[in-house]
Amino acid sequence: MGDITTFVLYGLALSWLAFSFARDRKKAEQALRKAWKSFANILPAFLVVLLILALVVVLLPEATIAAFLGERSGFLGYLLASVVGAVTLVPGFVAFPMAKVLLDHGAGIAQMAVFISTLMMVGVVTLPLEIRYFGVKAAVWRNLLAYCYAFFVGYGVWIFVKVMR
Structure with missing residues:
Protein backbone atom coordinates (compact mmCIF):
# COMPACT_ATOMS: atom_id res chain seq x y z
CA MET A 1 0.00 0.00 0.00
CA PRO A 44 22.81 19.86 8.08
CA ALA A 45 20.25 19.81 10.91
CA PHE A 46 18.44 16.91 9.27
CA LEU A 47 21.67 14.90 9.02
CA VAL A 48 22.56 15.57 12.67
CA VAL A 49 19.15 14.36 13.83
CA LEU A 50 19.40 11.28 11.61
CA LEU A 51 22.88 10.53 12.99
CA ILE A 52 21.66 10.83 16.57
CA LEU A 53 18.65 8.65 15.80
CA ALA A 54 20.86 6.06 14.09
CA LEU A 55 23.13 5.96 17.13
CA VAL A 56 20.17 5.54 19.48
CA VAL A 57 18.74 2.71 17.38
CA VAL A 58 22.12 0.98 17.04
CA LEU A 59 23.32 1.43 20.62
CA LEU A 60 20.04 0.84 22.44
CA PRO A 61 18.44 -2.57 22.05
CA GLU A 62 14.74 -2.69 21.21
CA ALA A 63 14.04 -3.90 24.73
CA THR A 64 15.53 -0.71 26.18
CA ILE A 65 13.58 1.56 23.84
CA ALA A 66 10.43 -0.41 24.68
CA ALA A 67 11.15 -0.16 28.41
CA PHE A 68 11.45 3.64 28.29
CA LEU A 69 9.03 4.51 25.49
CA GLY A 70 7.04 1.33 24.84
CA GLU A 71 3.34 0.68 25.33
CA ARG A 72 3.98 -0.72 28.79
CA SER A 73 6.26 2.10 29.96
CA GLY A 74 3.26 3.74 31.58
CA PHE A 75 3.16 7.34 32.72
CA LEU A 76 6.97 7.51 32.91
CA GLY A 77 7.12 6.72 29.18
CA TYR A 78 4.69 9.55 28.47
CA LEU A 79 6.68 11.87 30.71
CA LEU A 80 10.01 10.99 29.10
CA ALA A 81 8.58 11.40 25.60
CA SER A 82 7.03 14.74 26.56
CA VAL A 83 10.21 16.15 28.09
CA VAL A 84 12.37 15.07 25.16
CA GLY A 85 9.82 16.53 22.74
CA ALA A 86 9.55 19.80 24.67
CA VAL A 87 13.30 20.47 24.76
CA THR A 88 14.11 19.28 21.24
CA LEU A 89 14.12 21.69 18.34
CA VAL A 90 13.47 19.54 15.28
CA PRO A 91 11.35 20.35 12.22
CA GLY A 92 8.22 18.29 11.66
CA PHE A 93 9.45 16.66 8.49
CA VAL A 94 12.28 15.15 10.56
CA ALA A 95 10.17 14.34 13.62
CA PHE A 96 7.65 12.11 11.90
CA PRO A 97 10.19 9.77 10.27
CA MET A 98 12.10 9.73 13.56
CA ALA A 99 8.95 8.68 15.42
CA LYS A 100 8.36 5.95 12.82
CA VAL A 101 11.85 4.56 13.36
CA LEU A 102 11.31 4.57 17.12
CA LEU A 103 7.93 2.87 16.65
CA ASP A 104 9.62 0.18 14.57
CA HIS A 105 12.12 -0.32 17.41
CA GLY A 106 9.69 -0.76 20.29
CA ALA A 107 8.28 2.67 21.16
CA GLY A 108 4.56 2.93 21.82
CA ILE A 109 2.28 4.85 19.51
CA ALA A 110 0.73 6.91 22.32
CA GLN A 111 4.19 7.85 23.60
CA MET A 112 5.17 8.93 20.10
CA ALA A 113 1.97 10.99 19.86
CA VAL A 114 2.98 12.80 23.06
CA PHE A 115 6.52 13.21 21.74
CA ILE A 116 5.37 14.68 18.41
CA SER A 117 2.78 16.90 20.11
CA THR A 118 5.25 18.43 22.55
CA LEU A 119 7.85 18.69 19.83
CA MET A 120 5.51 20.72 17.65
CA MET A 121 3.68 22.75 20.31
CA VAL A 122 6.02 23.27 23.28
CA GLY A 123 9.10 25.41 22.85
CA VAL A 124 11.48 25.30 25.79
CA VAL A 125 14.35 26.32 23.52
CA THR A 126 12.36 29.08 21.86
CA LEU A 127 10.69 30.30 25.07
CA PRO A 128 12.93 33.39 25.48
CA LEU A 129 12.02 34.56 21.98
CA GLU A 130 8.35 33.90 22.62
CA ILE A 131 8.53 35.83 25.90
CA ARG A 132 10.08 38.79 24.10
CA TYR A 133 7.18 38.98 21.63
CA PHE A 134 4.21 37.88 23.72
CA GLY A 135 5.26 38.53 27.31
CA VAL A 136 6.07 36.12 30.12
CA LYS A 137 2.50 35.33 31.13
CA ALA A 138 1.22 34.53 27.64
CA ALA A 139 4.31 32.53 26.65
CA VAL A 140 4.39 30.45 29.82
CA TRP A 141 0.65 29.79 29.75
CA ARG A 142 0.69 28.83 26.09
CA ASN A 143 3.53 26.37 26.65
CA LEU A 144 1.96 24.90 29.79
CA LEU A 145 -1.40 24.41 28.10
CA ALA A 146 0.27 22.91 25.02
CA TYR A 147 2.28 20.56 27.27
CA CYS A 148 -0.87 19.38 29.05
CA TYR A 149 -2.76 19.09 25.77
CA ALA A 150 -0.06 16.72 24.46
CA PHE A 151 -1.07 14.18 27.12
CA PHE A 152 -4.69 14.37 25.97
CA VAL A 153 -3.48 13.77 22.41
CA GLY A 154 -1.48 10.74 23.55
CA TYR A 155 -4.46 9.36 25.45
CA GLY A 156 -6.76 10.00 22.47
CA VAL A 157 -4.38 8.21 20.12
CA TRP A 158 -4.10 5.31 22.57
CA ILE A 159 -7.92 5.00 22.75
CA PHE A 160 -8.25 5.27 18.94
CA VAL A 161 -5.62 2.58 18.33
CA LYS A 162 -7.15 0.33 21.00
CA VAL A 163 -10.60 0.62 19.40
CA MET A 164 -9.27 0.08 15.86
CA ARG A 165 -7.39 -3.12 16.73
Missing part, protein backbone atom coordinates in the same frame (compact mmCIF):
# COMPACT_ATOMS: atom_id res chain seq x y z
CA GLY A 2 2.75 2.45 0.94
CA ASP A 3 4.57 1.91 -2.36
CA ILE A 4 1.50 2.82 -4.40
CA THR A 5 0.88 5.92 -2.31
CA THR A 6 4.48 7.03 -2.75
CA PHE A 7 4.28 6.42 -6.48
CA VAL A 8 1.04 8.43 -6.76
CA LEU A 9 2.41 11.33 -4.72
CA TYR A 10 5.62 11.52 -6.77
CA GLY A 11 3.55 11.30 -9.94
CA LEU A 12 1.35 14.18 -8.79
CA ALA A 13 4.36 16.27 -7.81
CA LEU A 14 6.04 15.70 -11.17
CA SER A 15 2.80 16.44 -13.01
CA TRP A 16 2.39 19.76 -11.22
CA LEU A 17 6.04 20.59 -11.86
CA ALA A 18 5.58 19.89 -15.56
CA PHE A 19 2.43 22.05 -15.53
CA SER A 20 4.36 24.82 -13.81
CA PHE A 21 7.14 24.68 -16.42
CA ALA A 22 4.59 24.72 -19.24
CA ARG A 23 2.84 27.73 -17.75
CA ASP A 24 5.88 29.87 -16.83
CA ARG A 25 9.33 28.38 -17.19
CA LYS A 26 11.10 31.30 -15.49
CA LYS A 27 8.93 31.15 -12.36
CA ALA A 28 9.23 27.35 -12.18
CA GLU A 29 13.03 27.57 -12.35
CA GLN A 30 12.99 30.28 -9.69
CA ALA A 31 10.81 28.09 -7.46
CA LEU A 32 13.17 25.13 -7.91
CA ARG A 33 16.16 27.32 -6.96
CA LYS A 34 14.35 28.47 -3.80
CA ALA A 35 13.42 24.89 -2.97
CA TRP A 36 17.03 23.79 -3.41
CA LYS A 37 18.27 26.60 -1.12
CA SER A 38 15.73 25.62 1.53
CA PHE A 39 16.78 22.00 1.26
CA ALA A 40 20.47 22.94 1.51
CA ASN A 41 19.78 25.05 4.61
CA ILE A 42 17.83 22.28 6.34
CA LEU A 43 20.13 19.41 5.35
Whole structure:
Protein backbone atom coordinates (compact mmCIF):
# COMPACT_ATOMS: atom_id res chain seq x y z
CA MET A 1 0.00 0.00 0.00
CA GLY A 2 2.75 2.45 0.94
CA ASP A 3 4.57 1.91 -2.36
CA ILE A 4 1.50 2.82 -4.40
CA THR A 5 0.88 5.92 -2.31
CA THR A 6 4.48 7.03 -2.75
CA PHE A 7 4.28 6.42 -6.48
CA VAL A 8 1.04 8.43 -6.76
CA LEU A 9 2.41 11.33 -4.72
CA TYR A 10 5.62 11.52 -6.77
CA GLY A 11 3.55 11.30 -9.94
CA LEU A 12 1.35 14.18 -8.79
CA ALA A 13 4.36 16.27 -7.81
CA LEU A 14 6.04 15.70 -11.17
CA SER A 15 2.80 16.44 -13.01
CA TRP A 16 2.39 19.76 -11.22
CA LEU A 17 6.04 20.59 -11.86
CA ALA A 18 5.58 19.89 -15.56
CA PHE A 19 2.43 22.05 -15.53
CA SER A 20 4.36 24.82 -13.81
CA PHE A 21 7.14 24.68 -16.42
CA ALA A 22 4.59 24.72 -19.24
CA ARG A 23 2.84 27.73 -17.75
CA ASP A 24 5.88 29.87 -16.83
CA ARG A 25 9.33 28.38 -17.19
CA LYS A 26 11.10 31.30 -15.49
CA LYS A 27 8.93 31.15 -12.36
CA ALA A 28 9.23 27.35 -12.18
CA GLU A 29 13.03 27.57 -12.35
CA GLN A 30 12.99 30.28 -9.69
CA ALA A 31 10.81 28.09 -7.46
CA LEU A 32 13.17 25.13 -7.91
CA ARG A 33 16.16 27.32 -6.96
CA LYS A 34 14.35 28.47 -3.80
CA ALA A 35 13.42 24.89 -2.97
CA TRP A 36 17.03 23.79 -3.41
CA LYS A 37 18.27 26.60 -1.12
CA SER A 38 15.73 25.62 1.53
CA PHE A 39 16.78 22.00 1.26
CA ALA A 40 20.47 22.94 1.51
CA ASN A 41 19.78 25.05 4.61
CA ILE A 42 17.83 22.28 6.34
CA LEU A 43 20.13 19.41 5.35
CA PRO A 44 22.81 19.86 8.08
CA ALA A 45 20.25 19.81 10.91
CA PHE A 46 18.44 16.91 9.27
CA LEU A 47 21.67 14.90 9.02
CA VAL A 48 22.56 15.57 12.67
CA VAL A 49 19.15 14.36 13.83
CA LEU A 50 19.40 11.28 11.61
CA LEU A 51 22.88 10.53 12.99
CA ILE A 52 21.66 10.83 16.57
CA LEU A 53 18.65 8.65 15.80
CA ALA A 54 20.86 6.06 14.09
CA LEU A 55 23.13 5.96 17.13
CA VAL A 56 20.17 5.54 19.48
CA VAL A 57 18.74 2.71 17.38
CA VAL A 58 22.12 0.98 17.04
CA LEU A 59 23.32 1.43 20.62
CA LEU A 60 20.04 0.84 22.44
CA PRO A 61 18.44 -2.57 22.05
CA GLU A 62 14.74 -2.69 21.21
CA ALA A 63 14.04 -3.90 24.73
CA THR A 64 15.53 -0.71 26.18
CA ILE A 65 13.58 1.56 23.84
CA ALA A 66 10.43 -0.41 24.68
CA ALA A 67 11.15 -0.16 28.41
CA PHE A 68 11.45 3.64 28.29
CA LEU A 69 9.03 4.51 25.49
CA GLY A 70 7.04 1.33 24.84
CA GLU A 71 3.34 0.68 25.33
CA ARG A 72 3.98 -0.72 28.79
CA SER A 73 6.26 2.10 29.96
CA GLY A 74 3.26 3.74 31.58
CA PHE A 75 3.16 7.34 32.72
CA LEU A 76 6.97 7.51 32.91
CA GLY A 77 7.12 6.72 29.18
CA TYR A 78 4.69 9.55 28.47
CA LEU A 79 6.68 11.87 30.71
CA LEU A 80 10.01 10.99 29.10
CA ALA A 81 8.58 11.40 25.60
CA SER A 82 7.03 14.74 26.56
CA VAL A 83 10.21 16.15 28.09
CA VAL A 84 12.37 15.07 25.16
CA GLY A 85 9.82 16.53 22.74
CA ALA A 86 9.55 19.80 24.67
CA VAL A 87 13.30 20.47 24.76
CA THR A 88 14.11 19.28 21.24
CA LEU A 89 14.12 21.69 18.34
CA VAL A 90 13.47 19.54 15.28
CA PRO A 91 11.35 20.35 12.22
CA GLY A 92 8.22 18.29 11.66
CA PHE A 93 9.45 16.66 8.49
CA VAL A 94 12.28 15.15 10.56
CA ALA A 95 10.17 14.34 13.62
CA PHE A 96 7.65 12.11 11.90
CA PRO A 97 10.19 9.77 10.27
CA MET A 98 12.10 9.73 13.56
CA ALA A 99 8.95 8.68 15.42
CA LYS A 100 8.36 5.95 12.82
CA VAL A 101 11.85 4.56 13.36
CA LEU A 102 11.31 4.57 17.12
CA LEU A 103 7.93 2.87 16.65
CA ASP A 104 9.62 0.18 14.57
CA HIS A 105 12.12 -0.32 17.41
CA GLY A 106 9.69 -0.76 20.29
CA ALA A 107 8.28 2.67 21.16
CA GLY A 108 4.56 2.93 21.82
CA ILE A 109 2.28 4.85 19.51
CA ALA A 110 0.73 6.91 22.32
CA GLN A 111 4.19 7.85 23.60
CA MET A 112 5.17 8.93 20.10
CA ALA A 113 1.97 10.99 19.86
CA VAL A 114 2.98 12.80 23.06
CA PHE A 115 6.52 13.21 21.74
CA ILE A 116 5.37 14.68 18.41
CA SER A 117 2.78 16.90 20.11
CA THR A 118 5.25 18.43 22.55
CA LEU A 119 7.85 18.69 19.83
CA MET A 120 5.51 20.72 17.65
CA MET A 121 3.68 22.75 20.31
CA VAL A 122 6.02 23.27 23.28
CA GLY A 123 9.10 25.41 22.85
CA VAL A 124 11.48 25.30 25.79
CA VAL A 125 14.35 26.32 23.52
CA THR A 126 12.36 29.08 21.86
CA LEU A 127 10.69 30.30 25.07
CA PRO A 128 12.93 33.39 25.48
CA LEU A 129 12.02 34.56 21.98
CA GLU A 130 8.35 33.90 22.62
CA ILE A 131 8.53 35.83 25.90
CA ARG A 132 10.08 38.79 24.10
CA TYR A 133 7.18 38.98 21.63
CA PHE A 134 4.21 37.88 23.72
CA GLY A 135 5.26 38.53 27.31
CA VAL A 136 6.07 36.12 30.12
CA LYS A 137 2.50 35.33 31.13
CA ALA A 138 1.22 34.53 27.64
CA ALA A 139 4.31 32.53 26.65
CA VAL A 140 4.39 30.45 29.82
CA TRP A 141 0.65 29.79 29.75
CA ARG A 142 0.69 28.83 26.09
CA ASN A 143 3.53 26.37 26.65
CA LEU A 144 1.96 24.90 29.79
CA LEU A 145 -1.40 24.41 28.10
CA ALA A 146 0.27 22.91 25.02
CA TYR A 147 2.28 20.56 27.27
CA CYS A 148 -0.87 19.38 29.05
CA TYR A 149 -2.76 19.09 25.77
CA ALA A 150 -0.06 16.72 24.46
CA PHE A 151 -1.07 14.18 27.12
CA PHE A 152 -4.69 14.37 25.97
CA VAL A 153 -3.48 13.77 22.41
CA GLY A 154 -1.48 10.74 23.55
CA TYR A 155 -4.46 9.36 25.45
CA GLY A 156 -6.76 10.00 22.47
CA VAL A 157 -4.38 8.21 20.12
CA TRP A 158 -4.10 5.31 22.57
CA ILE A 159 -7.92 5.00 22.75
CA PHE A 160 -8.25 5.27 18.94
CA VAL A 161 -5.62 2.58 18.33
CA LYS A 162 -7.15 0.33 21.00
CA VAL A 163 -10.60 0.62 19.40
CA MET A 164 -9.27 0.08 15.86
CA ARG A 165 -7.39 -3.12 16.73
